[in-house]
Amino acid sequence: MTNGVPALALVSEELAALGPYFGAAFHAGSESCEAPWRPFAELVEEPGAMAERVAGVRGYLAAGSGQDIEKVELRVAASVAHLGLVARVMSPLFGLGVLYGWRGSVRAGDLRWQPGLASTFPLSINEAVVEGRPDGRITDGRPDGRITDGVVTELETLMASFGVNRHILRGNVASALVGAGKALAAARPALRDRATAELGVLLARAELAGSVGYAADGSFRRRNCCLIYRAAPNQRGALCGDCALR
Template sequence: MTGHPHGTAAPGAVIEEIAALGPFFAVSTHPAGAPPAGPWASMTGPLLAERAAGVRAYLAAAGGQPQDAVEPRVAASVAHLGLAARLVSPALAAAVLHRRPLGYDLGAVRWQPALGGPVPVSLPDDALRPALPAPDRLADAVARLLLDGPLAELADHMGALGVSRHILLGNTASAVNGAATALAAARPELAARAHAFTALLLDRPPLRAQSARTPAGTFRRRSCCLIYRAAPDRAGALCGDCVLHGTPA
């Protein structure tokens, strides 16, 4: 498929095309307002805290350490980055492929909070909004409906687990850039459009202060997700976009 820039595709076809981009883009849909039915659950604060605790145990085991060796805020940040990527990726794809924003509350999301790979996610079937062909208006809508909506709610929950707002916003900026990179790899003919739209989104609040470009033009976040601190002696490898590689000129 080549995409329908003016929003002419049926919602089911849009979701199908997005899902074909890869596991971080794949989403299901469910009737808006319907209660979750197993194995699906609502994305609530207690379940998000359980997710962070599970990530902490996983990171500790991966490093051959006791669980107490991994700081709770490190695990919460890593859990947040993975979930932010799961919510950002399909929204970015809907915007780039079809010029359509996604809008929903975090409580309307359904997920299967199992560890190991991208978590299954389902969105309400009314989440797909009408197309906005003008790139600036579309970026404004995605910033309002996604970044100031469910992503802000997700950050509030993870902030309660000890992660600073600066790190959480950096995680979100990293998720946006990562989604654009993955979309461009899956659909090379859309690479220029994906990166151009991502630049518009990263230039809007709340992400404007969270990203920069290296002299080579690559994305660099202005905070660290802290995952390096989960390794023994807190000496793990840094992510490719980490601020600790050095501040861009």
């Protein structure tokens, strides 16, 4: 145990128990990346890597709705791909914040993954980013940033090049965070208040300002749309539960 935090193997077990989006392994940054693991940084640094993933998501959406791939707008596929990536990357980081009071930002270079179209792909975090930081407390922040910095910013910059409005991308981030908060509270009801407090701090950050709101019944509503409804024939698909268009 270091600084009141269990060994990282136990941290992995506790994260995995929260649900498939939260599971994460930890690796030493000095270790070579061996198959089936790949550097997550390739996705944001190598030309064509994200385009390939967006094309895969576009094909999946087209097949699911019985259309030719050209019928699904590129920006729609890009937004859906982005939402899946940020939900997967931020969920374990959110879990670390709620469970251990960890504060920090993680860059793409700190992550490894096993590529797959499913949003619950295996993910590993450089242990140096985590060790020595969790302190079991919820605070207002620390100088090294929040989970909405780092790789989330890198992904936003890249996905904007596919024609997705940055307001939509930030709405995706907010939606992913709210989803993580709900899932964690459902898995660990005793931590509901801590999850709500952590979520409130993150949604209040400047980069997410204007992205969130609440309906009359108190339920979360994003102020924009992830665009997935436009992937259906005649762009008349179902709307997500938190969609502004509802």
